[in-house]
Amino acid sequence: MASLFNMPVTELKKIGAKRAELFAKLGIYSVGDLVRFYPRTYEDWSKPCRIEDAPEGMVCCIGGYVERVSPPSRIRGGMTILKAVVCDGNDRMTVTFFNQPYLYDLLSSGVDLLFYGTVKKAGYYYEMTAPTVSALQKAGIHPVYPQTAGLPSRHIEDAAKQAMKLLPEKMNDPLPEELREKYGLCSLDFAIRKIHFPDTFDDVETARKRLAFEELLILQLGMARLKSGRRDSGTAANRIVQDYSQEFFSMLPFEPTGAQKRAVSECIADMSSGGSPMNRLVQGDVGSGKTAVAAAVCYSAVKNNMQCAFMAPTEILAAQHYNSLSQLLLSCGIKVELLTGSVKQKEKKRICAALENGETDVVIGTHALISENVSFSNLGLVITDEQHRFGVSQRSALISKGKSPHILVMSATPIPRTLALMIFGDLELSVLDELPPGRQKVDTFLIDSAKRFRAFGFLKKHINEGRQCYIVCPLVGQSEMELESAEEYIEKLRSTPLADCRTGLLHGKMKPKDKEAVMADFSSGKIDVLVSTTVIEVGVDVPNATIMMIENAERFGLSQLHQLRGRVGRGKEKSYCILVSDHQGDTTRQRLTVMCKTNDGFRIADEDLRLRGPGDFFGSRQHGLPELKVASMSSMEILDQTQSAAVEILRDDPMLEKKEHRGLNFETKRLFSKTGSGQLQ
Ligand code: ADP
Ligand code: MG
16 A cells, blocks of 8 residues: 555546646545545435435435437537436436537437436426436446546546555555454555445544544644654753842733633743743633733743744734733833734844844744744744644744744643543643733624624614724635625625725735734724624734624634634623624534633533534644544544554554554654644654
8 A cells, every 4th residue: 555655646647747737636646545535425326216205405326217318509608508308207308518519429428328317397397407327237326526627527537446456455554453343444455445435434434433543643743743853852941040020010000810820820830940841732712811921931931031932823913912012011121022924024134133142132023934044043942823723833943943832822721631632642731711801791682694783783883982893704616706795795785784984905915014904993993893704713813803703603603703703802892702603503503602601611622522523623734633534424423433543552552563553653744744734753
């Protein structure tokens, strides 16, 4: 199997350089990659049904013969149309194809055929538009692969079929037999063959379960090894000799909460121990005041002659941290700089030079901080905000710019315990379980679009009182539509009570400079209603914004909704969150109702995990883990099982050196060699 990863896909029939480029877009370079590229779903061609029995509004497979077919004819816009009448021995339906004139031969061949599509009843007639058609011998379950423009699923299917023939007769299974027996898992050979070409849907389940198990196990083994690599980092090169946090607190315009004070003193204790460097996660719900904690630690570190790097996931956030920190720190002679991708070359050079010669004490920035030409004279403390957004490799790239620096990680997304263990494993944990005083619960309502107009009236009332609002519209369809749909939305506001309000637009495709300008206008009150896609989700702080309205709320995970809601309720005024959804499904209603009932992020995260399984979490790519394929279809049970299996394996063989772990070793390295997740040694 390993050798198939050295065989380029162009070795397969019908894949030339051009098509190989399309495969590459899907991350498939070798035959091995293809074997490990699993179908998204399946089409069931195995049980053709009769026209009369076709389920309403659902795709199904109809078996029949063509009674009449007329040659393809041209219609408007250069399209061709092909119509045939299909009989199943009892009923008849009209089938229509567009731009597939070549199907005429198959349709007039007189053989029995299968038609896969949706049967519609129109008066006394049945019809099926643009079905997939195939000869009867093709019956069975067909894989449907994730696609990219120009590469339809059946081309991938064809390639996968060829790849199956190249599989070695005896495949090395990364999962040792003992383990497979213990957890009732099928062999790799069976799993690979059946995930692509199953005979039954039970096969699919069996294969998926095994592959998900393998993937999660490998993930956990890899994470554990990354951590053990870190643990060797020895003694911290810098330590705090004198604690300056009290001095810092006295400069704050507010009294820190008990939780903030505790978190800071835990950090200071780590950093003054003289032993291994601090490795601490400060986890606190949105608005719990993590920035002040980071700043206090930063202040003490600088006073003890260390340099600090503070990395945030977006330019907006980096700028915001810069603004709040520099105000405090500059006044006491600490030099703070902002370094992001949009800083001009000349300015970058100046900042880098000042970091290298130690003139600058604190640098706040985005991924730009990990670029090669950034170096420090004595980087003693690395802080990352909203940590789960960074890949493992980005994290370690910044850390490697210092000599065993102290690490402080801040996370707002309340990750359920089971998953936090897996991702942050050996980090010490400080929890900010107390909100600054005077914060009020954000009242949350769930409405359907019929009430939207009234909701706009509610927004208007608050705007008249001087408040500001966010309206979040999730992406509709592809990201190209993003701008269009948000702009259209603003246009529509003109015929609502919000017609004369000052609106602003924020979306992911904007240049960082433009985003910042819009955010600055919103911050300074020049914008009443900020219509946005989800770019505002992370960390934005405008206390005067008191209403968050979220369209198509069902499209978001609960934790994401909670993050969004965290943008309001940051000031003294009562705040509201309005969830708009027309979705009637039970689980959806149940999920959204959780939002109305509680403001506790950890409860919400656990509830989300319970209601939806870990799939969304793994699917959302918000965790900085390597990309997973089948894990999103897995269950909590598999997650728990793999956790204990990983512990057992590593207890016995921490470097995966034993013969029976060779396959696991190989797959672990392969998973972590992919973009953004760091290399294992
Ligand atoms: P988060 O934990 O979400 O990063 P922030 O650090 O952005 O929260 O803090 C949210 C807001 O609360 C900021 O405006 C900050 O100035 C304010 N704040 C932080 N700590 C306190 C406190 N102890 N008392 C009052 N306000 C505070
Ligand atoms: Mg924050």
